[in-house]
Amino acid sequence: MKTKNINLSQELKKHFGFSNFKGQQKEVIQTLLEGKDVFVLMPTGGGKSLCYQLPALISEGTAIVVSPLIALMKNQVDAVNGLSEDNGIAHVLNSSLNKAQTNQVMQDIRAGKTKLLYVAPESLIKEEYQEFLKTVKISFVAIDEAHCISEWGHDFRPEYRNIKTIVDKIADLPVIALTATATPKVQDDIQKTLGMTNAIVFKESFNRPNLFYEVRPKVNVDREIVKFVSKYKGKSGIVYCLSRRKVEEFSQLLQVNGINALPYHAGLDQKTRVANQDKFLMEEADVIVATIAFGMGIDKPDVRFVIHYDIPKSLESYYQETGRAGRDGGEGHCLAFYDPKDIEKLEKFLAQKPVSEREIGLQLLNEVTGYTETSMNRRQYLLNYFGEQFDPENGEGAKMCDNSTNPVALKDATKELIKLLQLIKELEEKFRTKDLIAVLMGVENPTTKSYKLENNKYFGAGRKESENYWKTIIRQATVQNFLQKDIETYGVLKLTEKGLATLSKKNKEAFLISEDRQYDLAQTKADSD
Numbered sequence: 001m002k003t004k005n006i007n008l009s010q011e012l013k014k015h016f017g018f019s020n021f022k023g024q025q026k027e028v029i030q031t032l033l034e035g036k037d038v039f040v041l042m043p044t045g046g047g048k049s050l051c052y053q054l055p056a057l058i059s060e061g062t063a064i065v066v067s068p069l070i071a072l073m074k075n076q077v078d079a080v081n082g083l084s085e086d087n088g089i090a091h092v093l094n095s096s097l098n099k100a101q102t103n104q105v106m107q108d109i110r111a112g113k114t115k116l117l118y119v120a121p122e123s124l125i126k127e128e129y130q131e132f133l134k135t136v137k138i139s140f141v142a143i144d145e146a147h148c149i150s151e152w153g154h155d156f157r158p159e160y161r162n163i164k165t166i167v168d169k170i171a172d173l174p175v176i177a178l179t180a181t182a183t184p185k186v187q188d189d190i191q192k193t194l195g196m197t198n199a200i201v202f203k204e205s206f207n208r209p210n211l212f213y214e215v216r217p218k219v220n221v222d223r224e225i226v227k228f229v230s231k232y233k234g235k236s237g238i239v240y241c242l243s244r245r246k247v248e249e250f251s252q253l254l255q256v257n258g259i260n261a262l263p264y265h266a267g268l269d270q271k272t273r274v275a276n277q278d279k280f281l282m283e284e285a286d287v288i289v290a291t292i293a294f295g296m297g298i299d300k301p302d303v304r305f306v307i308h309y310d311i312p313k314s315l316e317s318y319y320q321e322t323g324r325a326g327r328d329g330g331e332g333h334c335l336a337f338y339d340p341k342d343i344e345k346l347e348k349f350l351a352q353k354p355v356s357e358r359e360i361g362l363q364l365l366n367e368v369t370g371y372t373e374t375s376m377n378r379r380q381y382l383l384n385y386f387g388e389q390f391d392p393e394n395g396e397g398a399k400m401c402d403n404s405t406n407p408v409a410l411k412d413a414t415k416e417l418i419k420l421l422q423l424i425k426e427l428e429e430k431f432r433t434k435d436l437i438a439v440l441m442g443v444e445n446p447t448t449k450s451y452k453l454e455n456n457k458y459f460g461a462g463r464k465e466s467e468n469y470w471k472t473i474i475r476q477a478t479v480q481n482f483l484q485k486d487i488e489t490y491g492v493l494k495l496t497e498k499g500l501a502t503l504s505k506k507n508k509e510a511f512l513i514s515e516d517r518q519y520d521l522a523q524t525k526a527d528s529d
């Protein structure tokens, strides 16, 4: 890219008023200015926008910024325009503009005034825009929220998949892709789909050391949350619920208990929604009870707790939602309530979806279950999920979770594990959890009948233990990588290398499970709802 000999620190000060770059911003910007493709993985609040805004301001031509939400685009554009006395260096090109406005934007681009052009992917598809963009000087393309490209991300947008083809039509341009979702799977998907496997990758740690992670069984959940929230009187917090109905009910329950709470969900009319959000931001309301519709683009630094009344669909969502706590670096307590039945409910929702979506959904749910039931350091579990190693003894924030402050007793279940692995091998890795448990418990069901498993030597071999105990063994064996659920066959359990090594006694590692952190709520559930 053509740029004069530039002092980046001076430009940073001049345009943004900051004295220092944050994290890897400077290296990112330098690499982009050299004309290379760049891939930035930074947690929310890491300062991603500046990684393309600053280079756009100092490069010749207009940078195209692809962004998924028109509402967010407008905020971004206002923010950038606020930086400059010129007040017209960033524009939006999308369906919200009328003909005259569109022409004005095009004129400004042609005149070289526009440094940043925000477009939605569905606008980019329009032939006339593409033709126009071919005729003007473009500096580079930034793809914000790049995880929208991947079905494995938490916010898949099919239109994102076309971006690469369209960009190639416009010109041979450097691309910077940015996201705060960084599972290895999503990362791989983004790079492949955007044809940027050679991109220089900048990945910052996703660790949020000031957040405390806790999971509780979902028993007496209303009472527990009221008690918890009451301790934070006058402080800000978010309670996430799965359904709109629950949001309404629970915000009322908090109000009845003297807590200054308001509801937020997509079913409320626009005026009420905006008003409730503003009241929360202006601290006229302490707690917002919300569906996942709440939070995109919300930047309230002093949120002291994020509670999940219902467990979310994926760990990405969990990380994003809990990430709204403690942005100022102060206390941020992330409390999730877990009942295996909620996972079953979410699995049932998935049953109505197309096969590919269902398979992905099940995998993601499996990770959520693993997280909730683990007796490992929760930060380590989360960061591992994002492809990051974490030292549970000395890492930053290592002691900030329930499993560290209140470790559960571990039980050696190696014998049971081996029995399970032998059974799976004996049955040639063809069955799912439900049917394996039926065999172990010696209970007939349609599968056991059609495969005549009643005659198998393992039929009834696990009767000494409860059905729930076997469920826990299977889940924890999956989390600890002795088993894996096959995606292709929708949950059939297969032995991993580690599982095979355990069977052949090459692996002598004990299989420890957390006996106390079981979430068998059948008996205690009655008074919880």
Ligand code: ADP
Pocket: 018, 019, 020, 021, 022, 025, 042, 043, 044, 045, 046, 047, 048, 049, 050
């Ligand atoms: P992200 O898009 O990664 O969530 P943002 O781009 O919204 O993060 O930046 C988060 C906050 O950090 C913003 O308030 C922004 O002004 C601030 N910020 C970004 N870069 C710097 C910097 N170099 N110095 C100080 N603050 C910064």
